[in-house]
Amino acid sequence: MAFGRDHELHTRRFGRNLGLGLVLAAFVALVFGLTIVKVSQGNPMQAYDHAPRPELVPAPEVSQ
Amino acid sequence: MTDLTALDQSPEAEFGDYVALLKPRVMSLVVFTALVGLLVAPVQVHPLVAFTSILFIALGGGASGALNMWYDADIDRIMKRTQGRPVPAGKIAAGDALGLGLALSGISVVMLGLAANWFAAGFLAFTIFFYAVVYTMWLKRSTPQNIVIGGAAGAFPPMIGWAVATGGISAESVLMFALIFMWTPPHFWALALFMKEDYSNAGVPMLTVTHGRKVTREHIFGYTLALAPLAMGLGLTSIGGPIYMAAAAVLNVGFIRGAWRIRARSEEAAVADGYAAEKAFFRYSLAYLFLHFGALLAEAALRPYGLGGW
Numbered sequence: 001m002a003f004g005r006d007h008e009l010h011t012r013r014f015g016r017n018l019g020l021g022l023v024l025a026a027f028v029a030l031v032f033g034l035t036i037v038k039v040s041q042g043n044p045m046q047a048y049d050h051a052p053r054p055e056l057v058p059a060p061e062v063s064q
Numbered sequence: 065m066t067d068l069t070a071l072d073q074s075p076e077a078e079f080g081d082y083v084a085l086l087k088p089r090v091m092s093l094v095v096f097t098a099l100v101g102l103l104v105a106p107v108q109v110h111p112l113v114a115f116t117s118i119l120f121i122a123l124g125g126g127a128s129g130a131l132n133m134w135y136d137a138d139i140d141r142i143m144k145r146t147q148g149r150p151v152p153a154g155k156i157a158a159g160d161a162l163g164l165g166l167a168l169s170g171i172s173v174v175m176l177g178l179a180a181n182w183f184a185a186g187f188l189a190f191t192i193f194f195y196a197v198v199y200t201m202w203l204k205r206s207t208p209q210n211i212v213i214g215g216a217a218g219a220f221p222p223m224i225g226w227a228v229a230t231g232g233i234s235a236e237s238v239l240m241f242a243l244i245f246m247w248t249p250p251h252f253w254a255l256a257l258f259m260k261e262d263y264s265n266a267g268v269p270m271l272t273v274t275h276g277r278k279v280t281r282e283h284i285f286g287y288t289l290a291l292a293p294l295a296m297g298l299g300l301t302s303i304g305g306p307i308y309m310a311a312a313a314v315l316n317v318g319f320i321r322g323a324w325r326i327r328a329r330s331e332e333a334a335v336a337d338g339y340a341a342e343k344a345f346f347r348y349s350l351a352y353l354f355l356h357f358g359a360l361l362a363e364a365a366l367r368p369y370g371l372g373g374w
Contacts, residue, residue, distance in 0.1 A: 012078055019079030030116060034179055037112050 081150040086126025094125035094221045100357040101225025104303040104364040109229050116179040117228040124172035124188045130165035131196035134158050139266040184227040191220040208274040215248030239298040246291040250284040251349040258339035281327045288323035292316040305373040311359040315352050
């Protein structure tokens with residue numbers, strides 16, 4: 001038997017691992033693309049992070 | 065015995081088996097109807113946001129399919145139609161199906177919320193819950209009305225697609241829901257008529273098993289009659305138009321005729337020709353739904369050119 005020849009089991013596992021790897025890579029690409037879209041559309045990308053942030057407070061209505 | 069020979073004796077799941085766990089054929093219906101719901105909505109969605117939303121709605125549908133296969137492994141083993149599924153075939157352990165179903169449910173709901181809005185995400189979560197818990201765990205084995213009420217799970221996707229675009233619910237999305245909801249019982253009862261041994265062997269209380277085949281034939285006709293005005297009513301809303309109305313009129317006349325043929329037949333006549341009318345009605349029902357939603361899509365696609373819509 002040649003040294004290092006793959007068992008049939010490993011061939012099957014390789015297919016599964018490759019599939020999962022591709023799914024994860026596609027997921028990363030999707031999240032990246034989605035981030036670009038959200039940022040370029042001007043969606044609010046910041047929120048309160050434990051401390052109040054004055055720039056996020058809506059401007060008070062000016063009374064007539 | 066070496067470790068490798070031991071592993072040879074237990075079939076190891078391949079990537080395709082995990083895909084099969086997500087019921088890709090059901091997923092295709094979910095993708096199509098959700099996509100139509102999203103595209104006919106009056107609010108434009110960025111193509112990547114739309115793609116991501118549809119992808120995760122489909123994944124949510126797939127997750128509920130995996131949960132269904134985990135819970136139903138015992139009856140899937142008995143029914144011929146479902147014996148080849150990964151869990152009853154011994155390729156994937158039932159616990160793994162449960163794990164995958166739960167994980168994908170969480171991922172799909174969170175990702176839909178981040179990509180679109182949290183109303184649509186909540187709607188998807190409710191749909192997964194409805195299919196996995198209300199239909200699979202509760203109704204399927206306890207009442208002949210299982211597919212009537214459980215059919216709601218399959219009818220939600222166009223409403224979720226609409227919610228992705230608009231962030232809410234409207235008469236249009238409710239009527240798209242109603243179209244699939246009322247279509248589901250005659251579609252599955254026709255299947256139950258010609259797959260008769262399967263459901264009774266597994267002890268699933270399909271209408272054919274509990275109330276007999278004659279009653280089932282009458283129910284198919286009744287639901288088809290009730291479906292027609294809903295299908296036509298959808299054409300009168302803002303997403304309808306002359307193309308949809310013409311298609312719906314032709315399709316519903318054909319559907320009612322097919323249902324009447326089934327109602328008028330005796331069981332002996334059906335056995336004699338190998339359930340030809342029932343099988344033809346089942347195939348027609350698939351085209352019926354596809355063409356209704358296809359016509360809605362055509363109306364939306366032609367609207368910018370001044371041709372679609374009212």
